[in-house]
Amino acid sequence: MHLVQPSPAPDRAEAARSMTCVVFSGDMDKLIAALSLATSAAAMGVQVTLFFTFWGISALRTRKNYQGKSLLHRALNTLLPARASQLTLSRKNMLGMGPVFFRHLMRKKNVANVHELVEVARAVGVRMLVCSMSMDVMGLSRDELVDGLEFSGAATCVNDLVGSSTSLFI
Amino acid sequence: MHLVQPSPAPDRAEAARSMTCVVFSGDMDKLIAALSLATSAAAMGVQVTLFFTFWGISALRTRKNYQGKSLLHRALNTLLPARASQLTLSRKNMLGMGPVFFRHLMRKKNVANVHELVEVARAVGVRMLVCSMSMDVMGLSRDELVDGLEFSGAATCVNDLVGSSTSLFI
């Protein structure tokens, strides 16, 4: 009788406390929302995985490196933000003034910025995966990103999404 | 034998009928999608929670109140919509003509607008939470929003997301 469904039980309990977010957007406001949810959840004991893809990878970029890249990749890489402070808003961007005001308001209210939130996420054990295909298409190299990342494909992402109790696309 | 997993069963049944949406976007079209899903689900007996954060709070705003606010907050509050009819589209906005056409088409097809959908949501028992941090950063006061809202932080939102069978970020 003790053998009734011995394995699914822990799996389900496990799944009930896990969250996987696909971080697609590179907008400062959406990244703050994603990272705030992730760090809050991790601090509450939830097992959190963030899968950064497409523009979302901007959140992790710390420097530009054009070495060995094609002309088109260099052009694209110039346009992509290389620091959290270069991120733009999803609306009310107002030619770059929106983010300036927004960061000012957040600082006044003691809300962490994207760069700080990435550090917090790592500190509280949020697992951070980066989409290899996006890196390839956008011509980004690993040494342009923060440390402590894993690189994987869509299959890993799907496995995490299907295995988690909560899944979001941001 | 009847005691095998007595407690998880109701929890799971409960979770199987609940939906939590983080409403981040302030775009008219996305708000209509979010509120249509929420009201349809609630009408079908699903327990629905909407967590309004960042621009999504625009859906709930009915009037402007500048009293006691800083200059920067006044400026930001002027730019944020104060009525559902001032909301813009996520694309094809065409300097404000897009929403006009869109509302016209929806009215002709008897589709409810954002303001009506918020009223329906309240009537069918959708729980509506508002992110306190966003209110604080954007300098919005509670008397600018519709009645019947709860105000909470990210932790409440995470609890709802992890505890629900279905979670969306809109």
Place this chain on the structure above:
Amino acid sequence: MHLVQPSPAPDRAEAARSMTCVVFSGDMDKLIAALSLATSAAAMGVQVTLFFTFWGISALRTRKNYQGKSLLHRALNTLLPARASQLTLSRKNMLGMGPVFFRHLMRKKNVANVHELVEVARAVGVRMLVCSMSMDVMGLSRDELVDGLEFSGAATCVNDLVGSSTSLFI
């Protein structure tokens, strides 16, 4: 003893391998993300449902047909993309040059485009539903879309979302 929870078990197992995505966005990059996840998941044995609504329906459009449509619907239909190659990016659109570069980079890296991904999705058994209300509001007719689609309302979408283990809004 074999009768302990005979019915919930298959349901849960079923739910544990199912994914429902609301495809709201008409941006090329978001559609590629949605379709890549969907086709990867289906190839891994996950039962996938895509519910196309609002701008997302653009991904399925192959030709324009103005017959019997009102003037406003004709105008809107002209603005909506009629081929996967007319889709724009969610950012860095650069007056239409962004998508050109993006498609070039993807082709070089052997990443499938939206049209090919829709074909792959159908081939691997992804169920594709289209929101009837959106079709009605936007004045689109079924013969403008690819074959093999189902047309349904919000209630069907909610049922799929609540019954799936994984749900995303893209």
